[in-house]
Amino acid sequence: MRTRPLKVALLGCGVVGSEVARIMTTHADDLAARIGAPVELAGVAVRRPDKVREGIPAELITTDATALVKRGDIDVIVEVIGGVEPARTLITTAFEHGASVVSANKALLAQDGANLYAAAQEHGQDLYYEAAVAGAIPLIRPLRESLAGDKINRVMGIVNGTTNFILDKMDTSGAGYSEALDEATALGYAEADPTADVEGFDAAAKAAILAGIAFHTRVRLDDVYREGMTEVTAADFASAKRMGCTIKLLAICERAADGESVTARVHPAMIPLSHPLASVREAYNAVFVEADAAGQLMFYGPGAGGAPTASAVLGDLVAVCRNKLNEANGPGESAYTQLPVSPMGDVVTRYHISLDVADKPGVLAQVATVFAEHGVSIDTVRQQGRQDGFGEASLVVVTHRAPDAALSGTVEALRKLDTVRGVASIMRVEGE
Amino acid sequence: MRTRPLKVALLGCGVVGSEVARIMTTHADDLAARIGAPVELAGVAVRRPDKVREGIPAELITTDATALVKRGDIDVIVEVIGGVEPARTLITTAFEHGASVVSANKALLAQDGANLYAAAQEHGQDLYYEAAVAGAIPLIRPLRESLAGDKINRVMGIVNGTTNFILDKMDTSGAGYSEALDEATALGYAEADPTADVEGFDAAAKAAILAGIAFHTRVRLDDVYREGMTEVTAADFASAKRMGCTIKLLAICERAADGESVTARVHPAMIPLSHPLASVREAYNAVFVEADAAGQLMFYGPGAGGAPTASAVLGDLVAVCRNKLNEANGPGESAYTQLPVSPMGDVVTRYHISLDVADKPGVLAQVATVFAEHGVSIDTVRQQGRQDGFGEASLVVVTHRAPDAALSGTVEALRKLDTVRGVASIMRVEGE
Numbered sequence: 010m011r012t013r014p015l016k017v018a019l020l021g022c023g024v025v026g027s028e029v030a031r032i033m034t035t036h037a038d039d040l041a042a043r044i045g046a047p048v049e050l051a052g053v054a055v056r057r058p059d060k061v062r063e064g065i066p067a068e069l070i071t072t073d074a075t076a077l078v079k080r081g082d083i084d085v086i087v088e089v090i091g092g093v094e095p096a097r098t099l100i101t102t103a104f105e106h107g108a109s110v111v112s113a114n115k116a117l118l119a120q121d122g123a124n125l126y127a128a129a130q131e132h133g134q135d136l137y138y139e140a141a142v143a144g145a146i147p148l149i150r151p152l153r154e155s156l157a158g159d160k161i162n163r164v165m166g167i168v169n170g171t172t173n174f175i176l177d178k179m180d181t182s183g184a185g186y187s188e189a190l191d192e193a194t195a196l197g198y199a200e201a202d203p204t205a206d207v208e209g210f211d212a213a214a215k216a217a218i219l220a221g222i223a224f225h226t227r228v229r230l231d232d233v234y235r236e237g238m239t240e241v242t243a244a245d246f247a248s249a250k251r252m253g254c255t256i257k258l259l260a261i262c263e264r265a266a267d268g269e270s271v272t273a274r275v276h277p278a279m280i281p282l283s284h285p286l287a288s289v290r291e292a293y294n295a296v297f298v299e300a301d302a303a304g305q306l307m308f309y310g311p312g313a314g315g316a317p318t319a320s321a322v323l324g325d326l327v328a329v330c331r332n333k334l335n336e337a338n339g340p341g342e343s344a345y346t347q348l349p350v351s352p353m354g355d356v357v358t359r360y361h362i363s364l365d366v367a368d369k370p371g372v373l374a375q376v377a378t379v380f381a382e383h384g385v386s387i388d389t390v391r392q393q394g395r396q397d398g399f400g401e402a403s404l405v406v407v408t409h410r411a412p413d414a415a416l417s418g419t420v421e422a423l424r425k426l427d428t429v430r431g432v433a434s435i436m437r438v439e440g441e
Numbered sequence: 442m443r444t445r446p447l448k449v450a451l452l453g454c455g456v457v458g459s460e461v462a463r464i465m466t467t468h469a470d471d472l473a474a475r476i477g478a479p480v481e482l483a484g485v486a487v488r489r490p491d492k493v494r495e496g497i498p499a500e501l502i503t504t505d506a507t508a509l510v511k512r513g514d515i516d517v518i519v520e521v522i523g524g525v526e527p528a529r530t531l532i533t534t535a536f537e538h539g540a541s542v543v544s545a546n547k548a549l550l551a552q553d554g555a556n557l558y559a560a561a562q563e564h565g566q567d568l569y570y571e572a573a574v575a576g577a578i579p580l581i582r583p584l585r586e587s588l589a590g591d592k593i594n595r596v597m598g599i600v601n602g603t604t605n606f607i608l609d610k611m612d613t614s615g616a617g618y619s620e621a622l623d624e625a626t627a628l629g630y631a632e633a634d635p636t637a638d639v640e641g642f643d644a645a646a647k648a649a650i651l652a653g654i655a656f657h658t659r660v661r662l663d664d665v666y667r668e669g670m671t672e673v674t675a676a677d678f679a680s681a682k683r684m685g686c687t688i689k690l691l692a693i694c695e696r697a698a699d700g701e702s703v704t705a706r707v708h709p710a711m712i713p714l715s716h717p718l719a720s721v722r723e724a725y726n727a728v729f730v731e732a733d734a735a736g737q738l739m740f741y742g743p744g745a746g747g748a749p750t751a752s753a754v755l756g757d758l759v760a761v762c763r764n765k766l767n768e769a770n771g772p773g774e775s776a777y778t779q780l781p782v783s784p785m786g787d788v789v790t791r792y793h794i795s796l797d798v799a800d801k802p803g804v805l806a807q808v809a810t811v812f813a814e815h816g817v818s819i820d821t822v823r824q825q826g827r828q829d830g831f832g833e834a835s836l837v838v839v840t841h842r843a844p845d846a847a848l849s850g851t852v853e854a855l856r857k858l859d860t861v862r863g864v865a866s867i868m869r870v871e872g873e
Contacts, residue, residue: 043590145736155582156752157475158752288717303577303742309741319734331772337764
């Protein structure tokens with residue numbers, strides 16, 4: 010075995026970074042055996058140098074991340090600071106100075122992955138980012154490598170643990186959104202400002218990364234349709250149950266039926282209880298992949314947390330270090346299909362629509378006419394009097410598969426009907 | 442892109458081989474883009490040259506596999522003939538003649554993996570075998586690479602689709618073993634001679650491969666404890682249901698509590714219905730992995746079949762071809778821990794034991810004494826009169842965790858008690 014160690018520098022030393030440093034120290038012998046050379050923690054860039062960091066020698070700590078990536082003796086940079094800047098500049102500077110990069114930065118990769126790949130390739134360095142999507146679950150590598158000989162048609166997953174925890178809580182306890190969010194916050198599953206999670210931004214970044222890899226094309230965050238889950242109600246769960254479904258916030262990446270385009274979207278959806286994703290509980294993540302030859306695969310595990318994310322980072326670190334020793338490179342960007350990303354209106358799926366309507370004869374006929382005029386075929390209708398003395402009833406319509414644009418048009422027209430007092434909820438139905 | 446194609450030869454052209462050939466032809470452009478060079482099917486060794494093989498030019502067919510691997514112009518050999526010989530000789534000859542190898546041969550790898558790895562390394566070639574375990578499910582690569590920076594403590598899975606189909610059928614329909622086997626045979630899930638599947642040989646080979654990779658040591662087929670599932674009865678399923686469990690044939694690879702040894706075993710076991718493996722239905726496979734940092738992961742998908750297995754082969758083919766182009770090698774054998782494999786007697790788990798006993802006072806005390814004398818602590822006992830007029834009762838004992846050797850000693854002593862008419866079943870309880 011080579012005795013000169015490979016030098017690794019950490020950018021960021023929060024929950025994930027400190028766990029990476031800890032495992033690098035406690036499992037040094039294992040890592041050395043697996044890589045074929047020892048690895049040495051050669052520097053740690055942090056914002057708050059005075060914080061006590063157990064197990065990390067003080068002389069390794071610096072606040073000057075730029076100087077660290079420019080040092081020139083670093084073999085691998087592990088970037089766990091997150092956000093677009095300064096991470097982007099630091100990563101490209103690292104490539105320029107001869108370091109490969111392991112990143113957990115979904116926001117940056119979703120926004121600017123192509124340029125990062127180009128910079129890595131220009132300087133003969135690796136860019137690995139297993140930890141950016143679904144924490145410890147091996148997903149990027151299976152998609153990039155294990156399924157490299159197959160044709161992936163759909164990737165559908167629960168890629169945000171916070172929202173899954175909240176929805177699971179609503180499902181099992183009957184709680185409303187706010188109450189479930191409070192519990193998630195109290196237990197540390199939700200941040201003080203939960204916007205990135207509950208509005209689907211986090212999941213959308215992951216959807217962009219997954220769609221790009223799965224379909225060998227470029228998909229950016231802006232290409233991903235996004236709806237949060239803050240408006241999911243206990244009534245929606247009750248409706249889902251009547252259909253033998255539950256509700257999950259899903260990231261869905263699909264190849265169009267004609268194969269000429271792809272779509273990527275994040276929104277709450279009803280899925281049948283018999284679907285493997287329906288039984289993913291608490292803050293777990295799971296991603297369901299459908300490929301031509303492989304059929305249906307699912308990958309399941311913890312989607313976040315310091316240790317699980319560190320596991321993904323270290324798996325990448327071993328691979329990148331091995332590549333360094335072999336003077337080889339791992340797979341770069343694969344975007345050769347150049348498939349365009351279609352807008353949400355082109356997505357074809359099923360819908361569950363709850364309407365508050367006047368409780369009088371002829372309403373169903375009126376509503377059905379509007380669906381027919383927009384080319385949306387109805388699967389089932391359930392009509393029930395509200396019996397609250399206001400002369401109102403509710404009408405629940407489940408459609409056959411239809412383009413999202415046709416459904417939007419239908420809903421717009423329904424709102425204009427005198428007999429429709431309100432559209433209580435619209436939810437897509439997936440996984441059938 | 443390089444225009445000179447990489448030459449691939451197939452050894453075997455059955456269900457998997459013909460599907461590999463088909464995808465290589467129909468997806469040639471995709472494969473070329475992902476590899477960085479075109480791949481060409483340069484030869485196909487078969488036993489029956491006269492069989493019609495759609496899409497494969499007749500001039501590629503040969504019955505002389507040895508001449509094919511010795512040709513010297515082949516870059517990658519895909520071995521899908523199975524069995525130990527002649528596969529072993531053909532693979533080592535291929536390495537000697539400058540070809541890397543993609544194999545789906547679990548029996549050979551479980552028996553002789555170390556020598557194959559050594560031969561590959563000696564000649565600077567790659568040995569990949571994702572398809573050898575759990576069909577299309579990316580499992581070997583995640584274990585070898587994604588979790589390379591983590592410490593795996595347990596791998597527990599359903600790795601044989603035939604037996605899972607049979608057990609699932611018994612569970613859902615109440616059928617007995619023979620009836621469920623007949624249905625599996627009729628539907629093509631079981632072979633005419635199902636021995637390799639139902640006696641656990643197939644799963645044991647996979648357990649050996651998984652244990653070796655997970656614990657970075659050498660585990661051979663002979664090291665794996667093996668019990669088939671032919672003696673599982675409808676009564677066992679009824680008992681399992683009373684405990685909130687189902688029964689699965691599991692391959693279980695564990696690191697001992699002291700970290701100084703490993704175990705690998707295949708046997709039927711009760712697992713709680715709440716465990717993710719409990720809901721794996723029909724012929725699907727799933728593997729549950731527990732690691733220090735990553736936590737609990739699960740990989741799920743079709744475990745067999747021509748197309749799924751071909752997907753795994755082609756993923757490896759892309760990787761091996763890329764390595765060829767880059768003049769690099771993928772990971773070789775990692776057996777640096779040299780952890781010994783302990784015998785089954787050292788395995789610590791829980792047990793569910795059904796006894797037929799005389800229906801008279803004092804029997805429970807006698808039985809409990811035997812457990813205590815062997816150091817096996819009882820969790821629960823359920824006693825019920827058989828009410829069949831023969832003065833017999835049944836006693837169901839569920840133990841706390843105990844070494845397998847202690848349990849065997851207990852059962853041997855129980856059989857000698859006059860009041861114990863018979864040991865109806867012994868089943869391990871896992872996944873709690």
